[in-house]
Amino acid sequence: MTRFLTRRQFGTLVSASAATLAMPGILRAENTGRLLIIGGGFGGASAARFARINYPDVSVTLVEPQTSFVTCPYGNLILGGKRALSDITHSYDGLRARGVDVIHDRAQEIDADGHRVTLASGDVLDYDKLILSPGIGLRWNAIEGYDEAASEVFPHAWWGGDGSQISLLRAQLEALPEGGVVGLAIPDNPFRCPPGPYERISMIAHHLKQANPTAKILAFDAKEGFAKQGLFENAWAELYGDMIEWIPASGDGRIMRVDPGNKLFISEFGEEHSVDMGNVIPPQYAASIARDAGLANDSGWVPVDPRTFEAEAASDIHVIGDANIGTPMPKSGYIANSTAKTAVTAALAEMSGRPAWDDPVYFNTCYSHAGEDYGISVAATFRLSEDGIAATPDSGGVSLQGDLSEMARTRRLEARYADAWYDSITDDMFS
Amino acid sequence: MMRQKLLAAAVAITCAGWPLTALGDDADGHMLAQACAGCHGADWGGQGPISDLRGYDHEAFLRAWAEFQADERPATIMNRIARGYSEAEIAALADYFSSLE
Numbered sequence A: 001m002t003r004f005l006t007r008r009q010f011g012t013l014v015s016a017s018a019a020t021l022a023m024p025g026i027l028r029a030e031n032t033g034r035l036l037i038i039g040g041g042f043g044g045a046s047a048a049r050f051a052r053i054n055y056p057d058v059s060v061t062l063v064e065p066q067t068s069f070v071t072c073p074y075g076n077l078i079l080g081g082k083r084a085l086s087d088i089t090h091s092y093d094g095l096r097a098r099g100v101d102v103i104h105d106r107a108q109e110i111d112a113d114g115h116r117v118t119l120a121s122g123d124v125l126d127y128d129k130l131i132l133s134p135g136i137g138l139r140w141n142a143i144e145g146y147d148e149a150a151s152e153v154f155p156h157a158w159w160g161g162d163g164s165q166i167s168l169l170r171a172q173l174e175a176l177p178e179g180g181v182v183g184l185a186i187p188d189n190p191f192r193c194p195p196g197p198y199e200r201i202s203m204i205a206h207h208l209k210q211a212n213p214t215a216k217i218l219a220f221d222a223k224e225g226f227a228k229q230g231l232f233e234n235a236w237a238e239l240y241g242d243m244i245e246w247i248p249a250s251g252d253g254r255i256m257r258v259d260p261g262n263k264l265f266i267s268e269f270g271e272e273h274s275v276d277m278g279n280v281i282p283p284q285y286a287a288s289i290a291r292d293a294g295l296a297n298d299s300g301w302v303p304v305d306p307r308t309f310e311a312e313a314a315s316d317i318h319v320i321g322d323a324n325i326g327t328p329m330p331k332s333g334y335i336a337n338s339t340a341k342t343a344v345t346a347a348l349a350e351m352s353g354r355p356a357w358d359d360p361v362y363f364n365t366c367y368s369h370a371g372e373d374y375g376i377s378v379a380a381t382f383r384l385s386e387d388g389i390a391a392t393p394d395s396g397g398v399s400l401q402g403d404l405s406e407m408a409r410t411r412r413l414e415a416r417y418a419d420a421w422y423d424s425i426t427d428d429m430f431s
Numbered sequence B: 001m002m003r004q005k006l007l008a009a010a011v012a013i014t015c016a017g018w019p020l021t022a023l024g025d026d027a028d029g030h031m032l033a034q035a036c037a038g039c040h041g042a043d044w045g046g047q048g049p050i051s052d053l054r055g056y057d058h059e060a061f062l063r064a065w066a067e068f069q070a071d072e073r074p075a076t077i078m079n080r081i082a083r084g085y086s087e088a089e090i091a092a093l094a095d096y097f098s099s100l101e
Helices: A007-015 A042-054 A093-097 A164-174 A196-211 A229-240 A288-292 A333-352 A404-430 B002-017 B029-034 B058-069 B078-082 B087-099
Strands: A033-038 A058-063 A068-070 A089-091 A101-103 A107-111 A116-119 A124-126 A129-132 A136-138 A181-186 A216-221 A244-247 A255-259 A264-267 A272-274 A277-280 A284-286 A317-319 A361-371 A374-385 A388-391
Touching: A033 A042, A033 A333, A042 A058, A042 A093, A042 A129, A042 A333, A042 A404, A058 A333, A089 A404, A093 A101, A107 A288, A129 A333, A164 A196, A164 A277, A181 A196, A196 A216, A196 A229, A196 A244, A196 A361, A229 A244, A229 A361, A229 A374, A255 A277, A284 A288, A317 A333, A333 A361, A333 A404, A333 B029, A361 A404, A374 A404, A374 B078, B029 B087, B058 B078, B058 B087
Parallel strands: A033 A058, A033 A129, A058 A101, A129 A317, A181 A216, A181 A277, A216 A244
Antiparallel strands: A068 A089, A107 A116, A116 A124, A136 A284, A255 A264, A264 A272, A361 A374, A374 A388
């Protein structure tokens, strides 16, 4: 049986067969529709699991190039020495056991009119509804000199991939000379995981505090402020003394060019900063599959209907996760998970007869680890508004501010809750 | 025959996952509850120090929620989250969780 066999043909072949019943969790009695999901991350895996549980009569196919998934969340804890790569690597076997047809291949081209996706192998998949959760692309050379080759010297570690980027960053950290300088280049909004760079700074400092206490961290930022800033800056002062220097755009923090050969970051005003190792988080846009399909606008991100996540540029394609424009929602794993489920109800409403969720509440919590037993968070719910999406007023927000002497218990609890979040949400994707 | 049985099974599974009682209400408890799974366990059965929501007593749920909203119950984050939901939504969540086994 080759991959050329479409879902419809496959369904026809096995629907009347008792063999289907022998497969645990699989019910392909009536394929009332074919849901194709591209991308097996926080959006796509969540969509696949949710669809499989709640729409047993719809066939669900997931296309993802990686044979296991390395999460970006908790990647920073590898830098801090609190997790190993295996702790943040997840198998697709759980989704397979639920009856998701997981295909490890790269989706190459979307034919929106023909409702058809061509894979890198040349195989073609037909769909009735497409959930596209492709994640981000990195804008190579948006920072002059920062291309894919440069990322082998200055890792970005801003997608999970096969784990090699975060592992490289960890190895560089371990090899940092005594009293060495770690440089970070942090992009302007919008980008994946707004608090992520600052958790990363914290976890690098957490490692250096023990292994290399005279080292310095220079964090160059293209912005004037950042997520959970007060909480992070308080934590840095409490835990790491003067190890961390954060340089905002107005302080010449915008990095315009890098020179990996000479280990230099060059700022907007031409200042050359010599670093012993560098983490460059470049500007981003929607992954190429979405842009190539003509779904993105001039910003590089994909405009969608805020109720259904159907792309404005194509019907029957619902774009979720970091690739879409969901402002003011952050590009976070939790938002990808939350909106995935709404998008599935919208995509399958017609063929399942079950109504879409027409007054959705989108949900986000982002935990960050700022140190040992030191968790902080931001939470929000979002609803439809006249001009798109709005945060629910008088709710959500960040952890209580305060000195560690008074807040130790809260910080410790939030660190434990962060760990529980990670275990829960990855179960909600992969179990 | 086989097809009918399979269809019946499909309907049964559908209804188990999505109680019909929630569909007619003002808010969709099953969908609202999806957000809770990100911390309280994929099947809401609790995770580490985070509480099990299955079979939560209806009245106790409403009381706990009101106390979170008013900062009258110890919390790190549920107080902030609780204030983001309407009365109808909270009632739908109480219906949903109290119905789970």
